[in-house]
Amino acid sequence: MSGPGKANDLLAQIPKTEKGLPPVHLWNPTFCGDIDMRIARDGTWYYLGTPIGRKPMVKLFSTIMRRDGDDYFLITPVEKVGITVDDAPFVAVTLQVLGEGEAQVLRFTTNVEDVVEAGPEHALRVETNPATQEPAPYVHVRVNLEALVHRNVFYQLVELAVPREVDGQRWLGVWSHGVFFPIGLDPA
Incomplete structure (x- = not known):
């Protein structure tokens, strides 16, 4: 579930909106497992152990994040994957x-x-x-x-x-x- 194309696959599933954040609170897709994505305490996002250097990509990922209990997920209408957050996202x-x-x-x-x-x-x-x-x-x-x-x-x-x-x-x-x-x- 954590191949190099997984992050791009998630981005492709985000519905385009004119304004505001995607309604992740309304989406309840099936949990597809964890991916190797981590947000460090200093706010740096990592994918497969490497910092994500493209700020627009990080910003886009941040719009599809949801926290349920103590767990963090990236959510699209069709997929829910777990990520690691060291402190706060x-x-x-x-x-x-x-x-x-x-x-x-x-x-x-x-x-x-x-x-x-x-x-x-x-x-x-x-x-x-x-x-x-x-x-x-x-x-x-x-x-x-x-x-x-x-x-x-x-x-x-x-x-x-x-x-x-x-x-x-x-x-x-x-x-x-x-x-x-x-x-x-x-x-x-």
Whole structure:
């Protein structure tokens, strides 16, 4: 199932759309097995162990991705194949800050050029590694899919952080679309 032509076969099955993403949530094809495709933590896509160097191809593959439970798939109307994702399928590589205070809007752009604004529909969350205490921030991109926030972008968020009490604890966090997103406990 993982020959060199498999990736091209999948691309050929993607229906052409005028605008927006293909409706992968509506497609329920038969599972055809796993292919040797992996998305590394840094957002690099690999096929048969080799980085996919053509950004338009990566971007197109990203539009047919779906996560069911803990598993990731590339889905077309006729085929569903499993892929490996090391952490999150996308990386938020830039941040644009619009406004300030509670009216502030945080606009993220991913490595595959998805643009999302943190808010009620696109939550920002931070997981902390219990062993290293290193934070891993994520922003919701689309149904069940998140972007790992690049370290440089996270530093920008830290610079924007303000204190606020949440459930009796003092947190540092950021505002976007009227929602406060805690990013770490306030050491003060």
